[in-house]
Amino acid sequence: MKDCEYQQISPGAAPPPASPGARRPGPAAPPGPGPGPPPSAAAPRWSSSGSGSGSLGRRPRRKWEVFPGRNRFYCGGRLMLAGHGGVFALTLLLILTTTVLFFVFDCPFLARHLTLAIPIIAAILFFFVMSCLLQTSFTDPGILPRATVCEAAALEKQIDNTGSSTYRPPPRTREVTINGQVVKLKYCFTCKMFRPPRTSHCSVCDNCVERFDHHCPWVGNCVGKRNYRFFYAFILSLSFLTAFIFACVVTHLTLRSQGSNFLSTLKETPASVLELVICFFSIWSILGLSGFHTYLVASNLTTNEDIKGSWSNKRGGEASVNPYSHKSVITNCCAVLCGPLPPSLIDRRGFVQSDTVLPSPVRSDEPACGAKPDASMEDTCQDFAISCTA
Ligand SMILES: [Zn+2]
Numbered sequence: 372m373k374d375c376e377y378q379q380i381s382p383g384a385a386p387p388p389a390s391p392g393a394r395r396p397g398p399a400a401p402p403g404p405g406p407g408p409p410p411s412a413a414a415p416r417w418s419s420s421g422s423g424s425g426s427l428g429r430r431p432r433r434k435w436e437v438f439p440g441r442n443r444f445y446c447g448g449r450l451m452l453a454g455h456g457g458v459f460a461l462t463l464l465l466i467l468t469t470t471v472l473f474f475v476f477d478c479p480f481l482a483r484h485l486t487l488a489i490p491i492i493a494a495i496l497f498f499f500v501m502s503c504l505l506q507t508s509f510t511d512p513g514i515l516p517r518a519t520v521c522e523a524a525a526l527e528k529q530i531d532n533t534g535s536s537t538y539r540p541p542p543r544t545r546e547v548t549i550n551g552q553v554v555k556l557k558y559c560f561t562c563k564m565f566r567p568p569r570t571s572h573c574s575v576c577d578n579c580v581e582r583f584d585h586h587c588p589w590v591g592n593c594v595g596k597r598n599y600r601f602f603y604a605f606i607l608s609l610s611f612l613t614a615f616i617f618a619c620v621v622t623h624l625t626l627r628s629q630g631s632n633f634l635s636t637l638k639e640t641p642a643s644v645l646e647l648v649i650c651f652f653s654i655w656s657i658l659g660l661s662g663f664h665t666y667l668v669a670s671n672l673t674t675n676e677d678i679k680g681s682w683s684n685k686r687g688g689e690a691s692v693n694p695y696s697h698k699s700v701i702t703n704c705c706a707v708l709c710g711p712l713p714p715s716l717i718d719r720r721g722f723v724q725s726d727t728v729l730p731s732p733v734r735s736d737e738p739a740c741g742a743k744p745d746a747s748m749e750d751t752c753q754d755f756a757i758s759c760t761a
């Protein structure tokens with residue numbers, strides 16, 4: 372199987388990452404002809420304003436407490452969720468309400484008149500759905516840490532060194548070749564780095580997310596590299612659960628109405644009618660979503676790429692193929708759903724090391740933070756491309 376996972380591009384002078392959990396992924400580098408920031412893996416990727424002199428008598432702060440994105444953290448940073456969790460609460464409410472009503476008002480009758488397997492199957496499906504949903508919602512979707520203050524200062528220095536009195540925006544794209552396909556890397560002005568391939572900045576969460584699929588308010592999180600498999604398992608199992616409950620409730624109502632008026636049976640079982648309505652109106656969208664994501668998994672595409680048409684008739688009708696596809700449905704499915712789960716790059720529980728991010732050296736003539744001139748940038752892009760085609 373080809374390995375299309377990109378490798379870290381070292382801008383040059385920086386030391387290698389200290390730990391896998393804190394490494395700097397992707398071709399992170401400042402724009403323009405100047406030096407690139409180092410990975411500086413030991414340093415946190417965001418600043419802690421005011422904490423530089425706060426070590427005396429102050430509780431050391433963890434990184435989730437100064438996280439710059441719009442996420443909310445729980446359990447001391449162990450769990451994270453997008454900023455707006457209202458729709459996620461509605462998802463939980465709908466699933467819990469429907470399933471509890473089913474167990475209370477339908478399962479006793481069905482177990483008595485048909486088989487005990489019905490509540491057992493429903494329970495297994497329900498626990499699988501809930502575990503997939505919670506893993507999708509509370510897992511880091513693959514957020515990339517932002518550039519440090521030091522790296523941002525190095526960028527400002529490069530802009531100053533252009534000699535222009537007016538602000539000139541740095542070049543916003545780089546190009547790399549992946550499996551023979553030219554892929555553009557866009558610069559993220561919020562995160563101060565070039566986004567690795569398939570990475571996009573979520574406007575809701577305000578983070579760059581690797582292999583960004585979409586932001587899903589129903590699960591209250593971005594769907595990306597680290598939680599896509601859970602999301603896919605969630606919608607697939609939810610399709611089965613919804614169809615199962617719908618079929619069982621119809622069977623229940625049919626058996627109950629034998630020898631009597633069907634309308635009077637509906638009046639006797641309002642809870643079953645409510646389940647029927649919820650399942651009927653939700654099953655179409657859930658089934659459609661499952662089918663669409665099955666197509667995406669089989670093609671090794673993301674929703675983002677599919678909507679943008681990244682690999683279809685690009686550049687005025689010129690044929691373009693998806694460079695990440697393994698040309699085989701089974702291999703694509705294995706790569707998307709069964710590949711190794713990369714570690715989270717935002718060390719949420721780590722402590723802020725403010726002294727390592729202060730931009731004090733940027734006044735010197737030397738490139739800040741150990742960065743070196745940009746002669747290596749093109750090389751690193753090419754290294755990056757080669758690593759993607761391995
Ligand atoms: Zn970004």
Ligand SMILES: [Zn+2]
Pocket residue numbers: 453573574575576577585586587592593594
């Ligand atoms: Zn998001």
